[in-house]
Amino acid sequence: MDLGLKGRVAFVAAASRGLGLAIAEALAAEGATVACCARSDAITQVTAELATRFGVRTLGIVADISDPASVERAIASCIETFGRIDVLVTNAGGPPPGPFESHTPDAWQKAVDLNLHSVVNLVRGALPGMKARRWGRILNVTSIAVKQPVDSLILSNSVRAAVTGFARTLANEVASFNITVNNLLPGYTKTERLVQLGDSNAKAKGISREAAFAAWEQQIPMGRLGEPREFAALAAFLASEQASYITAQSIAVDGGWIRALL
Ligand code: NAD
DSSP states (O other): OOOSOTTOEEEESSOSSHHHHHHHHHHHHTTOEEEEEESSTHHHHHHHHHHHHHOOOEEEEEOOTTSHHHHHHHHHHHHHHHSOOSEEEEOOOOOOOBOGGGOOHHHHHHHHIIIIIHHHHHHHHHHHHHHHHTOEEEEEEOOGGGTSOOTTBHHHHHHHHHHHHHHHHHHHHHGGGTEEEEEEEEOSBSSHHHHHHHHHHHHHHTOOHHHHHHHHHHHSTTSSOBOHHHHHHHHHHHHSGGGTTOOSOEEEESTTOOOSOO
16 A cells, blocks of 8 residues: 655654654655654764665754754754655653652653643644645654553653643644544553663562563563554554544554453
């Protein structure tokens, strides 16, 4: 299936590794022009490699997406270089784990800045052009936590719910402009974030990292962790021309982990 992404311009936030990088790779593999941001200037090496591997135009932008001014500059840089943004992927790192008592007011503020305000600010920058051209795809990377809260991730569970409310409302507001807004819900997927969570779980329970991973695998009907490319395939499809009538959805890639009917 031709996803119709050749010539489209995608902006992928927080894409130096993990799920963001996998999404950037999937979009580049479909021929999209890809701008990626991350906090360190290593991002320029990452995007240079994407350009070589897939023969597409890329741009690496150093930006901290929890800082509104930095987001504004990053979006402006992409638009200045490629003229527009057709596909916006709002991704970020995850907030720290731990029970309620372990998080200070500052930790809550940081989680809101990183995982909610970043989405709002990225959308604020990319949406006017999408509306003017009457075409757009907004993909928010959230979490399985929006359908079934994950133990010891109270910051993530709380803030992702806010993003889901934002996205569901925005989807209605922009649907008539042929702009879709969807949330992608990763399950337990092999990235550095998961290693950090595994170590934190192992420490809290006095078990090994391997035992912490095995406990997760037992909760997953497919009996294994996900690969970033399996998650990224959904992003490529939702970004595509073919996904034009799919909006306001929260779709999990979790090997069956969520136990709900819908
Ligand atoms: P990761 O930690 O492996 O990678 C996160 C990326 O975000 C890195 O490139 C990092 O440099 C970048 N980043 C972090 N803070 C940033 C900031 N302020 N500005 C710019 N870039 C920043 O994480 P991941 O596993 O790829 O997860 C991506 C998102 O998906 C996170 O929000 C995570 O919580 C969520 N998630 C992941 C899983 C999983 O199993 N991997 C499951 C559910 C939800």
